[in-house]
Structure formats: C-alpha cells, structure tokens
Amino acid sequence: MTLEEIRTMLAAVDPDIRHYFSTETSKDYTYWEETQRLSLTRDDVHDEGWRFYVHRFTKNEYDPMAGRLFAALDADPRTTVSHTVDFEPDSGYIHHIFSCEAY
Numbered sequence: 001m002t003l004e005e006i007r008t009m010l011a012a013v014d015p016d017i018r019h020y021f022s023t024e025t026s027k028d029y030t031y032w033e034e035t036q037r038l039s040l041t042r043d044d045v046h047d048e049g050w051r052f053y054v055h056r057f058t059k060n061e062y063d064p065m066a067g068r069l070f071a072a073l074d075a076d077p078r079t080t081v082s083h084t085v086d087f088e089p090d091s092g093y094i095h096h097i098f099s100c101e102a103y
Contacts, residue, residue: 001102
C-alpha cells in the first residue's frame with residue numbers, strides 16, 4: 001500500500017485530516033504519520049508497505065469520527081489496526097491512537 005493510497009483512504013473518512021501534525025486546538029482534529037517503510041517480498045515481487053499512526057483528538061466521549069476511522073482501517077484487507085485510547089488531563093482531549101501496518 002502506498003502513502004498516496006493511505007492518504008486517500010483516510011481523507012475519505014475525515015476530509016480535514018492532516019499529515020504529521022495539526023495546529024488545531026479549538027475543536028476536534030485528526031492527523032496521521034508514517035513511521036516505517038515495510039518490505040514484503042514474495043515470488044520476486046516487492047510490495048510497498050508502511051507502519052503508520054492515526055491520531056484523533058476529541059473532547060467527545062463517544063466521538064463518531066473515531067469509530068468511522070477504526071471501521072475503515074479494520075475493513076481494508078491490506079491494513080491491520082490496533083486502537084488505544086488515552087486521556088490528556090492538561091488539555092481535556094481524549095486521544096485515540098490507531099497503530100497500523102498496511103501492505
């Protein structure tokens with residue numbers, strides 16, 4: 001899976017998603033970042049793969065966007081996803097962390 005394919009998939013779910021960071025602090029926001037290129041070789045074919053994270057920050061305890069992001073990542077057969085939640089008391093944001101690998 002290429003970075004372009006990852007970006008397209010994520011933007012279809014959240015059109016306001018940003019890459020690497022967001023300067024938003026007044027409302028809910030999402031950004032994603034790739035962290036490692038993965039190599040998969042089979043039958044002399046090299047597939048592009050990536051380890052990446054999607055970060056969703058919200059003050060809504062039952063944020064529908066977090067659910068939509070997980071559903072889209074989980075539904076794609078090329079992607080594995082793990083969902084972790086953290087609360088940041090200084091800002092009041094709930095931080096949804098989607099740890100992903102895609103081939």
